[in-house]
Amino acid sequence: MWRCPLRLLLLLLLSADLVVQGTRRGRRGRSRRDLAPGLHLRGIRDAGGRYCEKQDLCCRGRADDCALPYLGATCYCDLFCNRTVSDCCPDFWDFCLGVPPPFPPIQGCMHEGRVYPVWGTYWNNCNRWWRAGNHSAFWGMTLDEGIHYRLGTIRPSSSVMNMNEIHTVLGPGEVLPVAFEASEKWPSLIHEPLDQGDCAGSWAFSTAAVASDRVSIHSLGHMTPVLSPQNLLSCDTHNQQGCRGGHLDGAWWFLRRRGVVSDLCYPVSGHERDKVGLEPRCMMHSRAMGRGKRQATSRCPNSHVHGNDIYQVTPVYRLGSNEKEIMKELMENGPVQALMEVHEDFFLYQGGVYSHTPVSHGRPEQYRRHGTHSVKITGWGEETLPDGRTLKYWTAANSWGPAWGERGHFRIVRGANECDIESFVLGVWGRVGMEDMGHH
Structure with missing residues (x-):
């Protein structure tokens, strides 16, 4: 089982910015947004969806209004969303930062105008007859690492x-x-x-x-x-x-x-x-x-x-x-x-x-x-x-x-x-x- 901590060049690149944001956040106390479980943990990731890109939305620092409706929840396109347990919009990582997401991309599926997350089983779901989900052995692993x-x-x-x-x-x-x-x-x-x-x-x-x-x-x-x-x-x-x-x-x-x-x-x-x-x-x-x-x-x-x-x-x-x-x-x-x-x-x-x-x-x-x-x-x-x-x-x-x-x-x-x-x-x-x- 892989238990290596997540290592991303992205965390190094943004560490200074996040330290400043974290200090600011520390003074303000923890908000509801900080305590919300990551969207990907709730099984509603749609890695194929275009959110930040569609609205051309990428905000520096923390901007609570830099947000979009996302499958019954809210996702963010600001740098404050950049955490391992993330409430970032699915395309924040590649559109705003130009890097892959820090978790294995779990795809959504479009059918008759509706996006179905693949955490569950849906009959007639783009002709898919199998169930997908996260495996703890692969948590924090990139596709490259999985193949390697x-x-x-x-x-x-x-x-x-x-x-x-x-x-x-x-x-x-x-x-x-x-x-x-x-x-x-x-x-x-x-x-x-x-x-x-x-x-x-x-x-x-x-x-x-x-x-x-x-x-x-x-x-x-x-x-x-x-x-x-x-x-x-x-x-x-x-x-x-x-x-x-x-x-x-x-x-x-x-x-x-x-x-x-x-x-x-x-x-x-x-x-x-x-x-x-x-x-x-x-x-x-x-x-x-x-x-x-x-x-x-x-x-x-x-x-x-x-x-x-x-x-x-x-x-x-x-x-x-x-x-x-x-x-x-x-x-x-x-x-x-x-x-x-x-x-x-x-x-x-x-x-x-x-x-x-x-x-x-x-x-x-x-x-x-x-x-x-x-x-x-x-x-x-x-x-x-x-x-x-x-x-x-x-x-x-x-x-x-x-x-x-x-x-x-x-x-x-x-x-x-x-x-x-x-x-x-x-x-x-x-x-x-x-x-x-x-x-x-």
């Missing part, structure tokens, strides 16, 4: 993106179920998502997550490890950058040739946002040859755990991007890994079926940045909308901890390559020998 610290999968090279697809053919008359969830078919073999924290290491977390489930399934439950992302972050160093990003093909190569231990044996190190650099040195090494379950060459970094078994996989394979092929693979062999593009609104997801809403279109570039991420797809389903249409979705596990989304998971539109989630999907087999099947 919370993703971390480097888009594959063209040669990797063009790797041959393994096509799964549906048999004559074969019909896939309307809904499927891996944890229902393989109870106790599908693992809950971990939290990558302030580490741009989704390349390691999603790889370890898919491998954990696949090893458990393919060993018929004889091995049920939660594999260690830290083992990958610290030890898979060839063309990888640890908590500053990495490649999926490199991660799978390492799991195939070297293998990794369990998360209990090699737990995730704490990652502080301002100190993310090189990963801690590798504490685990495995032999380059051999297959199946075997021991690492050193003891676990966690001195309370003695089981230092190494787990490996077979060569990774790419699936076709047809949704039916992905569904059949998932249902027969277990969860799959998917690349996806993360946009600004995904950080605010709380539930429902996500699809990217380009409400920042036409806004400055810092509001529209996106980055590459990787996740574990675990199932699918569909919902019937109030107008009778059917909305198909994937279910997937993220690596942002259980407080984000739907207990760490999310649903996303299926069959439309939403956010590129169907463009690069990978599967793998756990490397399991007969000796691994004889004992738990």
